[in-house]
Amino acid sequence: MRATRASRALAELYRARPDAVLSEPEVEAALASAGAPVNKVTVYRMLDRFAAAGLLHKQVDAARVTRYALAPQGEEGATPRFECDDCHRQFRLSQGSAKVQTALRQVLQALATAGHESLAVDIAVRGRCAGCAHPADGAAA
Ligand SMILES: [Zn+2]
Missing domain, CATH: 3.30.1490.190 (Ferric-uptake regulator, C-terminal dimerisarion domain)
Structure with missing residues (x-):
């Protein structure tokens, strides 16, 4: 995984809020306010990469919104x-x-x-x- 500024910011986001279960728009907004604005496609790509690497757990809630949480350690x-x-x-x-x-x-x-x-x-x-x-x-x- 390439340690781009955005993916470092994403890792930092979940380190700061280990209990967070976030949707893509929430992650996008959080990264923007952390000074690492990225577009929707990039956010989805990063989230999927983190999920594929076993760092994040992908789940779909009752409203069919895909959300990402830190994978259980x-x-x-x-x-x-x-x-x-x-x-x-x-x-x-x-x-x-x-x-x-x-x-x-x-x-x-x-x-x-x-x-x-x-x-x-x-x-x-x-x-x-x-x-x-x-x-x-x-x-x-
Ligand atoms: Zn409520």
């Missing part, structure tokens, strides 16, 4: 995430993640014992985020 596969039905923002859930992982390992082990192979695990919780459910409380940062 190590062998712990799936990080549960929460998706808001109203604004379609996504949040990765780190709280309680260990318990989910333990339960998940048992499920995967049971599958393996039965001879099945699991290819991908995606844990998503849908609902309304705090900002949409309680707009009077003011927007959280």
